[in-house]
Amino acid sequence: MRLINTHTGEFRTFWDSQRPHYAILSHTWGDEEVSYLDYLFLTSNLPVTSVGVIHALLKTPRADSAGIRKIRNCCKLAKSRGYDWVWIDTCCIDQSSSAELSEAINSMWAWYRDAAECYVYLVDVSARSQEDIAPDNLRSEATQATREQFRKARWFERGWTLQELLAPRKELFCDNTWEVIAEKSDIGEELSKITKIPLAFLDGTVPASDNKLCSIAMRMSWVSHRQTTRIEDMAYCMLGLFDVHMPLIYGEGRKAFMRLQLEILKKSDDDSIYAWKAPFDSSGLLATWPTAFADSGNMIQIVFPQDPTPWIPPTMTSIGLELRGRYRRDDPHQDSVDLRHGVHTIHTSIPTGDGAALVMYCGPRSAWQRPITHYTKHQEQVTALVLNLRRIGSTWQRVNCRRLQFIQDTMRTPAKIEAYNIFYVEQQGL
Structure with missing residues (x-):
């Protein structure tokens, strides 16, 4: 697992048995995200290889882009809360390596579950005026406008963010200035209304990945209204939710979802996988x-x-x-x-x-x-x-x-x- 040092901004890779306490970021991707090679280039650590040189010459990422500011602000927040390491999906995965990407996606649920804290960055939730700031309880004290923006945040519509909501033990929601506006444990009922997920699976009473206490159909319904940019990711974003592993085959389209169901059938006797309807x-x-x-x-x-x-x-x-x-x-x-x-x-x-x-x-x-x-x-x-x-x-x-x-x-x-x-x-x- 590749982590960023919140003090130096440098990468370091840890094996599972060596991982330190770390924070993790959950967010929606924008147009200026910084990839692994981008980050190496911006921190002057790009390896002198033909791939690295070509990447630098063709793309030349900006040091003031929204993506690099997001990384720096996340590191700043994690550091202020006492964490030396942070994981960010955009730059901590070398997506040019199909093997590394496959390992990361199959491990994603565990990485979010094992993080000490998860920071949800809501880019479309505006900062509040000073008299309206109530960082500890969005539900009762924040303005109606902030609550409305929170309910309509794009983060609740994306496929990957479902596991990023369910897996972490401690989760903090931040507005677009990185001010903490709520903690998941304080706004469980509000999150349940937005996502249609029963509160018991949000507050940790029942693990959402429990195959006996949470039916297949129930979990499928949680992702049914969400979207992903790539077709195959609609299946891959549910691997951790169903505790299955399978190889990634980008280009297979909707067959990925069929493969996911066949993997689920191998380990679950839950007939609710057949409880669907279509025209x-x-x-x-x-x-x-x-x-x-x-x-x-x-x-x-x-x-x-x-x-x-x-x-x-x-x-x-x-x-x-x-x-x-x-x-x-x-x-x-x-x-x-x-x-x-x-x-x-x-x-x-x-x-x-x-x-x-x-x-x-x-x-x-x-x-x-x-x-x-x-x-x-x-x-x-x-x-x-x-x-x-x-x-x-x-x-x-x-x-x-x-x-x-x-x-x-x-x-x-x-x-x-x-x-x-x-x-x-x-x-x-x-």
Whole structure:
């Protein structure tokens, strides 16, 4: 991890076990950002290589640019708060190295989580007059104009800043003069209203990366209204949020989001990944873009801990997504075989002629305080998502894409291992 010394302005690289306490910057990029090579050139530390010389001759970054002022002001703030080191994404990553960029993006969540303090620089929130300054509590004392600017800040619309809001333990919000106007712990309710993220995930009560307490659909809904400059970054900015790692392939476009979902499926049994809707007559089971989850922020995973059978994750094959739907089989001669070789998944299939309905174990929450429903009886009525499939040759397609349909389903402790159907659902976007 490459850090900037707040006293000398020089870079130094630390291995994970050697990292000192450091501050970190969260901001929105502008037109005059300073890259790694720019910063080396401006600090007279550009290596004498053909790449360095060409960069200096072609670009010649200005020492008074908005980007270099941002770096210096961030270092000044960190130094005033007792920190000798700071990390800034624009210049601390050598983006000319694809390996370094990939490592940084896959490590970003951990870097923001481990920082002693995170400074959010809101360039579009104006400084207040002296009589209106209330740096410790934006919610109750700042002017209405400042609060309105805060709510409409571009920082709340960008994809990368979602993890920069959720991961840090301590976060300070600064206006465009670098005056601290609020601390995250003091304005949690205001942040919750702006972002639609439940307060429990903002104040540290529940980690937002917890796969059991925060459903996939809920997290997808948080990013559904955000944007990134590069298409692929809509997927890459969520790696830390879902605790997955994958190689970066800039140029793959929307396929990056499909790859992200396939990585999530490898480690999570949360059916809410299918709880999306889009204006399609038919589609695969996976969404083609995060906007499909815009109305899925109230979905929770339904957990049935008494089920003794293993979960088999869906896998992508050459003919579509393979997933298994169980059904009841009343064949006593198969009991011994089932007990030894039976397979069970969390999906219940209901044959309907040329179609089928898959009951997914996720549903709407009545209150976020109960993000998981536990079952202690032999059976329980739940409100569960159902997806209608239609056979098209040897594969299937989802046909109720425009809405989320729910049914009252009876979850029960299986009396025996059940039989299953295998569905291959053709998937768009690959």
